[in-house]
Amino acid sequence: MAARGASAKYDCAVIGGGHNGLVCATLLARGGRSVVVLEANRGLGGAAATREFAPGFRVSACAHLLHLMPAALQRELRLDEHGFIAAATQMPTTALVADGAALARGAGDVGGADAAAYARYDAPMRCLAAALAPMLSRVPPRLGTHRWSDLVPLLQLGWRVRRLGTRDMRELLRIVGMNVYDLLEENFESVELKGALGLDAVLGTNFGPRSPGTVLTLLHRLAGQSTVGAAGLSQPKGGMGGLCDALARAAGAAGVVIRTSAPVARIEVDRDRASGVLLEDGERIAARTVISSADPRTTFLRLLGTGHLDAGFARRVANFRSRGLAAKLHLALDRAPDFTGLKPERAVGRLLIAPSLRYIEQAYNHAKYGEYSRAPVMEITVPSINDAGLAPAGRHVLSAVVQYAPYSLQGGWEQERARFADLAIDTLARYAPGLRGTIIASELLSPLDIEREFHITGGHWHHGDLAFDQFWMVRPVPGAAQYRTPLDGLFLCGAGCHPGGGVIGAAGRNAAHQVLHEAA
Amino acid sequence: MPVTDPSASHFKEPLLKTPFHERVRALCEVDSYVPWAGYTTVDVFTSVEHEYFAIRNAATLYDLTPMVKYRISGRDAPAYLNRLVTRDIAKLGRDRVAYCVWCNDAGHIIDDGTVFRLGDAQFQLCTAMRQIDWLLASAIGFDVEIEEVTERIAALALQGPTSCAVLKAAGIDGIDGLKPFEIGRFTLGLAPITVSRTGFTGDLGYELWMTPEAAEPVWDALMAAGRARGIRAIGSQALNIARIEAGFISPNVDFVSAEHSLRVGRDRSPLELGLEWLVDFDKGHFTGRRALLAERRRGPRRRLVGLDVAGTKPAHNALVYSSRTGKREIGSVTSAVWSPTCKRNIALAMVDAPYFAMGSTVWVDIYLNRELVWERRMMQAGVVERAFFAPARRRSTPPADF
Numbered sequence: 001m002a003a004r005g006a007s008a009k010y011d012c013a014v015i016g017g018g019h020n021g022l023v024c025a026t027l028l029a030r031g032g033r034s035v036v037v038l039e040a041n042r043g044l045g046g047a048a049a050t051r052e053f054a055p056g057f058r059v060s061a062c063a064h065l066l067h068l069m070p071a072a073l074q075r076e077l078r079l080d081e082h083g084f085i086a087a088a089t090q091m092p093t094t095a096l097v098a099d100g101a102a103l104a105r106g107a108g109d110v111g112g113a114d115a116a117a118y119a120r121y122d123a124p125m126r127c128l129a130a131a132l133a134p135m136l137s138r139v140p141p142r143l144g145t146h147r148w149s150d151l152v153p154l155l156q157l158g159w160r161v162r163r164l165g166t167r168d169m170r171e172l173l174r175i176v177g178m179n180v181y182d183l184l185e186e187n188f189e190s191v192e193l194k195g196a197l198g199l200d201a202v203l204g205t206n207f208g209p210r211s212p213g214t215v216l217t218l219l220h221r222l223a224g225q226s227t228v229g230a231a232g233l234s235q236p237k238g239g240m241g242g243l244c245d246a247l248a249r250a251a252g253a254a255g256v257v258i259r260t261s262a263p264v265a266r267i268e269v270d271r272d273r274a275s276g277v278l279l280e281d282g283e284r285i286a287a288r289t290v291i292s293s294a295d296p297r298t299t300f301l302r303l304l305g306t307g308h309l310d311a312g313f314a315r316r317v318a319n320f321r322s323r324g325l326a327a328k329l330h331l332a333l334d335r336a337p338d339f340t341g342l343k344p345e346r347a348v349g350r351l352l353i354a355p356s357l358r359y360i361e362q363a364y365n366h367a368k369y370g371e372y373s374r375a376p377v378m379e380i381t382v383p384s385i386n387d388a389g390l391a392p393a394g395r396h397v398l399s400a401v402v403q404y405a406p407y408s409l410q411g412g413w414e415q416e417r418a419r420f421a422d423l424a425i426d427t428l429a430r431y432a433p434g435l436r437g438t439i440i441a442s443e444l445l446s447p448l449d450i451e452r453e454f455h456i457t458g459g460h461w462h463h464g465d466l467a468f469d470q471f472w473m474v475r476p477v478p479g480a481a482q483y484r485t486p487l488d489g490l491f492l493c494g495a496g497c498h499p500g501g502g503v504i505g506a507a508g509r510n511a512a513h514q515v516l517h518e519a520a
Numbered sequence: 521m522p523v524t525d526p527s528a529s530h531f532k533e534p535l536l537k538t539p540f541h542e543r544v545r546a547l548c549e550v551d552s553y554v555p556w557a558g559y560t561t562v563d564v565f566t567s568v569e570h571e572y573f574a575i576r577n578a579a580t581l582y583d584l585t586p587m588v589k590y591r592i593s594g595r596d597a598p599a600y601l602n603r604l605v606t607r608d609i610a611k612l613g614r615d616r617v618a619y620c621v622w623c624n625d626a627g628h629i630i631d632d633g634t635v636f637r638l639g640d641a642q643f644q645l646c647t648a649m650r651q652i653d654w655l656l657a658s659a660i661g662f663d664v665e666i667e668e669v670t671e672r673i674a675a676l677a678l679q680g681p682t683s684c685a686v687l688k689a690a691g692i693d694g695i696d697g698l699k700p701f702e703i704g705r706f707t708l709g710l711a712p713i714t715v716s717r718t719g720f721t722g723d724l725g726y727e728l729w730m731t732p733e734a735a736e737p738v739w740d741a742l743m744a745a746g747r748a749r750g751i752r753a754i755g756s757q758a759l760n761i762a763r764i765e766a767g768f769i770s771p772n773v774d775f776v777s778a779e780h781s782l783r784v785g786r787d788r789s790p791l792e793l794g795l796e797w798l799v800d801f802d803k804g805h806f807t808g809r810r811a812l813l814a815e816r817r818r819g820p821r822r823r824l825v826g827l828d829v830a831g832t833k834p835a836h837n838a839l840v841y842s843s844r845t846g847k848r849e850i851g852s853v854t855s856a857v858w859s860p861t862c863k864r865n866i867a868l869a870m871v872d873a874p875y876f877a878m879g880s881t882v883w884v885d886i887y888l889n890r891e892l893v894w895e896r897r898m899m900q901a902g903v904v905e906r907a908f909f910a911p912a913r914r915r916s917t918p919p920a921d922f
Contacts, residue, residue, distance in 0.1 A: 272805060272809075272810070301660070301661055305661060306603075306660050306661030306662070307599060307603055307661065307662075307804075307805060308805050309805075310624075310625035310807040310808060310809075310810070311603070311604070311624075311625070311654065311657050311658040311660075311807040312624055312625040312657065312807070313625055314657070314658075314660045314661060315657040315660060318660045479625075486810065
């Protein structure tokens, strides 16, 4: 790695061409900065990419549903003008049940005694989520300063919570530290409904339904969903990569220079200030500001090096919990899967295998001890139903998030990957009996594979657990929670920051605002 | 970065005995012991006055074994230490010792201690308190091995004007060529010992490092060789008088470790302790640098200074006031003693800005218990440099033959 002189100089160098990196770069360029995006992989998108896992079969590599990116941000980026098309919107959610009768999940779908209970539960939860939603698109305030820019957001949050009224505010304060198991037990009779509702609280997290703080993760998810507007749960045309293609075009139109196959080896420091980056091939790119969408541990421990950080801060970063527990299963099928009892109009949507809270908790038990779940929970889509272009004519792809699959698996993923994939297919086949015979090809991405493919420490979808102690004002760690880092000129803009991952884009946007604000 | 040598026997006895214990017990006439870092150590052998005057007029032995010692080695050891402490370790030559402090992220002192450079990438760090947690946190991202060796190294401080002569009499040739803060390797009898010209008395003196097996023979040899030079064993109380005279600070007395303090505003920075000469802002990044730069721009809010107090009664635990009326409280005394050598009533005190300026006058309230009746005296005190006693003999090489 022979270092050469700087080949170019930019105002801003953005590390990583995932959705947050692209959003951040676009807004910086629109703010008048010269910006370069440096992506290690050959393609853009990071973990929000579309992947051809078998000839002619394409699928979203990680997240497969768009349900958190705020409508306001999509408008701000003018994604429609840049070719973003939703293959499906307002997708329904259906819980698959072992005896074959699929259970619809959603307002008006629930019958019996739970129908009234659902309304009683759902409306206040949405109300609480909506009260929290505005904080997702803001730079978190700092505690202990007396600046208005820090005090106003705190006061606003307090005001929004207060404005809920005494009853709802009391309810928010009562449930926010609870676990989702207890909350759902309070509200519902149907075990299937409780399972289906509980899954949303633990999807992509390091939690089971009985883990403390799972109501917070659920509210966080609902808060994100409340910002997406009419689209609801949607599926980008061409998979998640379709979204990133549009983001890349928006970036290009704003004047961003995008470089792929340009892995960054090191963040360069000059007189205690970030001065650019050194690529792995030795090329040096000078920049007044470096913004990293890589996860915090990669950014601080690998790219920057702890020598430029205080020891206490470095210890906090090293302790940032970032071990992923979600795997991704991709199947190439020679015909559409036939889930027992599933009506065709619901097959276009999101299917859940989480038949009870007990089932989820037991699945999680294994993960606590470094084993994969013997009976995993799943979030399934068959994206080729809404978007025929993802598979050869008449054929289909199935995409499933499979939990729990701990990053540090006993026996190692190289040994166990095939067995876990088999187990996941068996689990699916319990709900779609003929499935196994229709499989042309399959792929399982373990957290270890996600780490390698997308350069995310621990293969964690959110770059780090969303939990009370890694949330909002202390995410990822105190001292870097406002996208600013202890090193002047270095910022974060990835999912490791507030408000986390799951294809939101808000971290990239908030970071861009912070950079533009600081430099102004 | 493994921590080796589990100090396995701590749980069996409340206080460990140092390898010198049998020798010091035989000499400890008043049975006055204090615990220090998990060891039994002597507070007073015979009388504080006798021991103190031996430090200033003859030679003294002080059991230093409980001093916590870490071996730090590995490819990144110099870079690691340079990030840990505020001084520039790159400038520390081989076989040299540097007095250092290290800070947390906020630029507040965690502890002070001495760094011994034993090789290019081999160091020994001596501290008053155990530091392994902070040392390991600081090791994240560095290729370095940290090992606590406290129990594997017996240590003695030989201090006083005749200390060099005692070592020569004990048969250590070439000791008089050892410069202040230099490390030399010698043999005493059959035992190999490492000698550093360092100490906590502000006087001519040495610290001797050896294996626990060599401890008793070395003690015996020094006591025998020093008989004609007035050698005597000293306890912590006599040493404390000498260190206040020298203006040296003591952890948990003159400052509280930033890792231990609970109350806001109790932590102290090196700038506040008057140790800016130990802070090298130009050497590259170290923990606390950014916070200390901001503090330097702002100016320290308080400062540890020397006080020359009127009268003869030590200003123990006294509050410091801006005027005789005692209306405005501006700080407090951290250490105080009547200095027998300087014949001055001296103290170390933390004093708020702007009253800490050299030469200014402050007031302290001294409480005197006179046959069970407390009297309060408001005494005038001058702000002075902290080193009250700094004889030329502590630096001169070779030392004069006292």
